[in-house]
Amino acid sequence: MKYFIDRIDFVGEKTPCDFKGNGGNHYLHKGIARILRDENGREYVAGPTCAEKNTFDTNWGEKVPDFTKGAILIVTPTGPNVGSGGGASSHEDHDEDEIKNLDDFAISYLRLRMEKLRALGFFRAKFEPFNPYYEQWKSTRKLDEKSRRHIVNTDQSQRKKAEPFYMERLQKCYATAFFIDHALRHPLSASDSKYLKDYRSALTKTYYLSVEEINKLKEIVSRINDPWFKKVELGYFE
Numbered sequence: 001m002k003y004f005i006d007r008i009d010f011v012g013e014k015t016p017c018d019f020k021g022n023g024g025n026h027y028l029h030k031g032i033a034r035i036l037r038d039e040n041g042r043e044y045v046a047g048p049t050c051a052e053k054n055t056f057d058t059n060w061g062e063k064v065p066d067f068t069k070g071a072i073l074i075v076t077p078t079g080p081n082v083g084s085g086g087g088a089s090s091h092e093d094h095d096e097d098e099i100k101n102l103d104d105f106a107i108s109y110l111r112l113r114m115e116k117l118r119a120l121g122f123f124r125a126k127f128e129p130f131n132p133y134y135e136q137w138k139s140t141r142k143l144d145e146k147s148r149r150h151i152v153n154t155d156q157s158q159r160k161k162a163e164p165f166y167m168e169r170l171q172k173c174y175a176t177a178f179f180i181d182h183a184l185r186h187p188l189s190a191s192d193s194k195y196l197k198d199y200r201s202a203l204t205k206t207y208y209l210s211v212e213e214i215n216k217l218k219e220i221v222s223r224i225n226d227p228w229f230k231k232v233e234l235g236y237f238e
């Protein structure tokens with residue numbers, strides 16, 4: 001079976017790598033993963049080592065969308081793991097490594113607007129003129145130069161018009177929505193839960209949260225017992 005890296009994306013804490021390697025089960029430590037797909041379109045979660053091993057002959061090293069760019073990733077050395085006798089063992093992914101795949105701007109921007117943000121409830125993000133490019137990408141996993149140019153120009157014109165649909169803003173919306181959804185999977189006080197849901201709903205309409213709102217989010221997750229929130233931190237909207 002051939003695998004391709006589809007994207008770099010957020011996953012939760014203690015997400016197992018789908019590739020067993022030669023050692024057995026192991027987990028991703030950083031809260032993000034390489035998402036691989038096979039020729040049938042099925043998706044697999046991988047750490048960097050397993051991703052490289054399985055895509056070396058397909059698209060390792062090529063630019064792929066990195067949907068984690070709207071958050072601040074805190075890279076910490078891998079600590080001793082339960083069951084592995086302390087330290088990284090031979091079959092683990094070297095999860096603390098820097099991401100080597102560079103972001104593919106046009107495909108990231110296209111997929112954020114047509115697929116990723118829509119799926120999280122940001123319905124205004126969808127841009128009808130991109131329909132043919134999205135179809136082109138879905139069937140070939142490639143984009144021609146003309147489509148790429150139009151996509152890059154659209155991002156730039158959004159900045160000039162002071163509209164929210166430019167890259168950094170979209171990335172931040174995606175990261176913030178993932179962050180809130182991840183927090184909502186944990187036990188919370190009624191008041192914290194209401195804050196999160198209200199911010200989530202406001203975010204999908206305005207594509208923005210204020211400094212005070214981001215600070216409140218940080219305060220709420222500081223009460224959640226999940227190491228994921230020590231690895232993925234939210235930045236402010238400019």
Ligand SMILES: [Zn+2]
Pocket residue numbers: 017018019020021026046047049050051092093
């Ligand atoms: Zn792995």
